Amino acid sequence: MMDWTxxxxxxxxxxxxxxxxxxTEMMTTGAVIHGDRARLxxxxxxxxxxxxxxxxxxxxxxxxxxxxxxxLGYDEINLNVGCxxxxxxxxxxxxxxxxxxxxxxxxxxxxxxxxxxxxxxxCRIGIDEQDPExxxxxxxxxxxxxxxxxxxVHARKAWLKGLSPRExxxxxxxxxxxxxxxxxxxxxxxxxxxxxxxxxxxAGSLLDRVDGVMMGRAAYQEPWRLLAVDxxxxxxxxxxxxxxxxxxxxxxxxxxxxxxxxxxxxxxRHMLGLFRGVPGARAFxxxxxxxAVKPGAGVAVLTEALAQVMGSDADLAHxxx
Numbered sequence: 001m002m003d004w005t006x007x008x009x010x011x012x013x014x015x016x017x018x019x020x021x022x023x024t025e026m027m028t029t030g031a032v033i034h035g036d037r038a039r040l041x042x043x044x045x046x047x048x049x050x051x052x053x054x055x056x057x058x059x060x061x062x063x064x065x066x067x068x069x070x071x072l073g074y075d076e077i078n079l080n081v082g083c084x085x086x087x088x089x090x091x092x093x094x095x096x097x098x099x100x101x102x103x104x105x106x107x108x109x110x111x112x113x114x115x116x117x118x119x120x121x122x123c124r125i126g127i128d129e130q131d132p133e134x135x136x137x138x139x140x141x142x143x144x145x146x147x148x149x150x151x152x153v154h155a156r157k158a159w160l161k162g163l164s165p166r167e168x169x170x171x172x173x174x175x176x177x178x179x180x181x182x183x184x185x186x187x188x189x190x191x192x193x194x195x196x197x198x199x200x201x202x203a204g205s206l207l208d209r210v211d212g213v214m215m216g217r218a219a220y221q222e223p224w225r226l227l228a229v230d231x232x233x234x235x236x237x238x239x240x241x242x243x244x245x246x247x248x249x250x251x252x253x254x255x256x257x258x259x260x261x262x263x264x265x266x267x268x269r270h271m272l273g274l275f276r277g278v279p280g281a282r283a284f285x286x287x288x289x290x291x292a293v294k295p296g297a298g299v300a301v302l303t304e305a306l307a308q309v310m311g312s313d314a315d316l317a318h319x320x321x
Contacts, residue, residue, distance in 0.1 A: 004220055007184050008262075009270040010047045011253055013219070015246050016226035019234045022050050025081045029056035032065040041072055044253075051076035051120070055083065057093045059102060059110035070115040074148075077111060079104070081123040083138075084158040084168045095158040098127045098135060101142035108146040118149035122194070122214075124158045132157065132178050140182055144189050152192040152214055153179045169217070180209045200228040207233075222273045235268075243274045248305050254299050264301060265292040275309050283308035 003025065004014075010022050024043075032054070034133055041048060052069035054077065057063045066077040081104055083094035104121065108113050111119045121143050126132040138152055156172040163171055174196045183191040192212035197203050203213035221227055224243050230236045240246045254267055268288045275281035285307035290296055 004270075006270075007043050007047070007221070008257070008267040010050060012045050012250060012267075012270050013223060013226060013241065014047050014248050016223055016238075017229040018239050019228070019236065020229050021076065022047060023053050023078060024051065024053045024074075026083060027065075028139050029054060029061040029065050032068055033061065033083060037068070037072075041069070045073075048073075049075040053078040053080050055080045055093045056280055057097060057100075057107065059103075059107045062107045063110040065113040066111040066119065067114045069222070070117050070134075072306050074117065076118045076120055077115060078120045078122055078152070079107060079111070082154050083160065083165070084124075084127075084160055084163070085165045095124055095127050096160060096264060098139060098158070099138040101250065104139070105142040107144035108143050108148050112147045117149070118261065120150040120152060122152040122154070124154050125158060125175060127158045127160055130229055135183055136178065137185065138185055144186060149210070150190040150192060151182075152194055152212075153182065154180050155193055155195040171188045173287065176206070183210050195203050200225055200232050220273070222276050224274055224276065225269070239290070242251075243278070244306060244309060246274070247302060248272070251302060254302060258298060263293075264297040264299075268292045268302065268305075279310040280308045284297070311317075 004024060005025050013022055018251060024041075027040055031295050041052070052074040054062060054065050054069075056065065056079075056320065069077050080094055081097045103105055105117060107122065123136075126135040131260070137152070155176050155178065156168070156176050157170050159172060176193060179191065179193045183189075190211040192214055193206055193210045194214035194216065196214045197206070197213055198218045202217075202310065203215060206213050215225075227238050227240070227243070227246075230238050240249060250267075250271070254264065257267060258264060265288075269292075272285045272288060284305045287301065287308060289299045291304070
């Protein structure tokens, strides 16, 4: 998610789940080719498995970017065909490409020819006046023929005319059944469903009908939910038994980043929802929101914030709520 899932967010989320696939923010082809790659594409090795998400519509440029990503060690290259923002539309990429399945297929074919790692697409069920029954099947058929490894479907239409990007996340109704029908019609194509997934138990129930589930805003706004991913989805023990343990595990990373000149608030902004529902959560957020932004703020702020969380959250009782 743009401006959200930066490398600090991804490192933090990786402490919460060792096995879920994590995605970068969407990077435009122009930024990858001409920008500061160390800043834009740098990541900590602990983030693996991690996918690089690209935005673009030129097959040659996307192939170049896919190659750059693969050479840097990313585990997957993903093409975003779901973002509805005006800026993205002006660049002729994102959700507007749902109207050009042949072009998207050309992009996928070029990327597949350039790299050995999986190449995937994230899309909507349709845009504007498209009939999702026809448009999604035509789109899926085109990218499947081009060799796409996985199709991730946000189970909502995107209305490019009349709704803001924020409204496009909530106003168009969810239609999981359309995604289920897509999977039934394309049994050999791995299909992942996205949109409106609020918890790990819900994600697990959806796995009866599709091959994977993507969580976005729920995972970011209430990151404690990710502590349940490894035990509930993968049948493996969580790396840490509590949110407090996760914060303590973040401290060496924070100290390392502070030494590099990173501001504390750039890191801690991703941690504000970690204790939502736990006594002391509001005080935890308040300390981080008011103290981490101050010049020279250090790891002591994180220690002070953690001290506001009352008792122990080791039983993870709020995860089942």
